[in-house]
Amino acid sequence: METLLRAALIDWLRADPDLTSELNSVAEEAPVAVAPPWLGLVASASTDWSTKTRKGREVRIALELHVRGDDPATAGHVIQAIETRIEAFPPTRPQFDVASVTFLRARAEQRSGNRRAILIEYRFRILTPDMPEEGIPQ
């Protein structure tokens, strides 16, 4: 389920015209040969979050944004666009339902080469799709 969520989230972010116009790449993992600005889904981990009737996972996701410039406000609007897009992640998908999406924390630091890196972490709680109950015999 973690892998499905990662793929769905990347597709969802790539489908946002505001983000694609701002970023050179939205990638799974940190891209090696792409000039900033880029966004990568750089880490994830999951634990069981099942209920009595449905399998579930709590998935932590870390997204890393790289931009150029030493002004902390440089990436402000991009971060806002990313957060808005993630908050709008559709709760129902063919492979899973999203019970909640929660922002956990973010951090930023200046890197060499006039780059600024920002890490954003989210928690997703997802469940297998709600299956209709077996038909009751007539």
Add this chain to the structure above:
Amino acid sequence: MITARAASQSRELAKLEAKAARLAEAYAEEKLRSRRGDPVRWRMPRLLWPLMTGDK
């Protein structure tokens, strides 16, 4: 250094000790990598969420 000694070695206490050790190890490694300016530290689940990733 602050130390503590428990009177009984219950399973819960052992679990708690293991969690504390995992947190401490992750914290120390994160600090070390941070001093070296290693960007990979943001891409390692065991450093980001030490209690979620078990012994992996």
